Amino acid sequence: MLAVAFLRAVNVGGTGKIAMAELKALAEDIGLADPKTLLQSGNLVFEAGGRSTAALEKLLEREIAKRFAIQPDVMVRTAQQLKATRTRNPFPKEAKSDPARLHVHFLKTPAGAAAIASLNHAIKGREIAKGVDSEVFIYFPDGAGNSKLTNAIIERHLGARSTARNWNTVTKLVEMT
Secondary structure, three states: OEEEEEEOOOOEOOEOOOOHHHHHHHHHHOOOEEEEEEOOOOEEEEEOOOOOHHHHHHHHHHHHHHHHOOOOOEEEEEHHHHHHHHHOOOOHHHHHHOHHHEEEEEEOOOOOHHHHHHHHHHOOOOOEEEEEOOEEEEEOOOOHHHOOOOHHHHHHHHOOOEEEEEHHHHHHHHHHO
């Protein structure tokens, strides 16, 4: 089974430094076949065998902590799950016209409808959030860098840890699988 691991807060703002070549080597050392990375932000595509996504998350979190002395949350999705995420994107127009401003937040645990409503109520700008299963899609029409909607606010209202990737990255990762 092909899978994708998303590492939270890796190589962002000078924290959680991991060279992608070292992440790839770690994956090989722990028995994940044919690992590939994308960009420097902690995206790892690999053959997982029969392991569950929960077991892979725990394995990667434990081994990253041992080898690199950092503890990023890891969210794993199968290739099928990631393709389904692309298919159920509630912002198809924005995905085509403005993919860098459409972000998918991959959640550690699913957020319910009340959590999504709470997040939308907290939005003070023009951002729009829509949740589907363990992903929340957020369109930042003015750019995420200009937004007051921070990851801390998003996680607080969703009640779950998350890591975000823009639509361009999601699309590239789907193509890699």
